Amino acid sequence: MSRLVVITGGTKGIGAAISRRFADAGDKVVALGRADLDVTDEVAVGHVLGSLGEIDVLVNNAGIATSAPVHRTTVEDWQAQLEVNATGAFLCTRAVLPGMRERDRGRIVTVASTAAHVGQLYTAGYTASKHAAVGLMRTVAAEVAGSGVTANAVCPTFVRTDMTTRTIRRVAEATGQSEEDSETSIARLSPLGRLLEPDEVAFAVAFLAAPEAGAINGQTIVLDGGGIQA
Template identity: 85%
Template sequence: MNERLVVVTGGTKGIGAAISRRFAEAGDKVMALRRADLDVTDEDAVHEVLGQLEVDVLVNNAGVSVSAPVHRTSLPDWLTQLEVNATGAFLCTRAVLAGMRGRDRGRIVTVASTAAHEGRPYTAGYTASKHAAVGLMRTVAAEVAGTGVTANAVCPTFVRTDMTARTIQRIAGVTGKSEQDSEAAVAGLSPLGRLLEPDEVAFAVAFLAAPEAGAINGQTIVLDGGGIQA
């Protein structure tokens, strides 16, 4: 297989770092972007960084999360989650899509969440943004159907990352439970019964991005041990 150019937004920490490492180990050229390299919500910046590249694989991984009940969710927090998690995926996808279609090859994979399939308390902005991101992938898939380009999403449950660690700390602070017990409570939200490891998400992304995965388009792979069957 020829070396491919793989772009991973939010590609230097947590899930993104695992994804970047997996593609690099497979022999691909990886551009692992952090916020300092690219603000995915800035239309001009996205065009400048991605618009001139021949991207073979785009992984929309940049994301943010804020936890609060709906009545305490501020408009800035709501908008930030929509802008990063959904609009960011849209801008990056749009920037590479024409080139992929022109070359008749390409893979777009968005890292969403089980929140894209269900609603849970205190996650209004996050859940709405992840639903939007999956909807975007389905629309792109419909537009590229029959070509060499595909668009899909992975939807993991809680992953062992800094973002999840902050969630666990918040739970411990509010409930008075230990962080160990708080982690167990988070892990118990899915049949998996544990936190996912970043490498497990990276495997699913690499699978969807494989040249042999050309028949998989407009799909979501849920990584939660079988709780959500999509």
């Protein structure tokens, strides 16, 4: 049976790969980019998601990242990452949850990060926001436990996206390394030893969103080759 799948940040990178995977499975996909929805705008979230009908799957994928040591992190950067990565997931989840509970079915999957499990250098706002997003997911999972609704998260290491490309360039500029060597350095931060491909993240999201995954709730799937075992 075709489902209605809504993906925030669904037009580029990881989100685009997730959108393709659900579409290829025959689901009706609504991929929302920044031009379609500001996930930090409470009114807009309620209006856009409320206008789509019965949403079967919500993928909270919209996210931003900046990098700086804590003492150089601006309040503006800190707040922006918390707003998009955590509050955005909260607003979208809150918007779809009543309908899912009423119908007693639904899947909510949040794309977090390995930064949701450990502290990483120069990522105070990003790491805090991803911890918050996973904390939100666990609370939702506790509230829907025993129903036909589930909430889970995927936590990938660095993925081959435009966001990671920008990180590689910043590392190259800061260290004087080539971009190729900078990518290698970043890839070695996990046992995987390479960047993840967006399709690998999409596979994990689709797995958690499958109708057969009703027994999986409140969990994080870490995609890093085994460095974090959670």
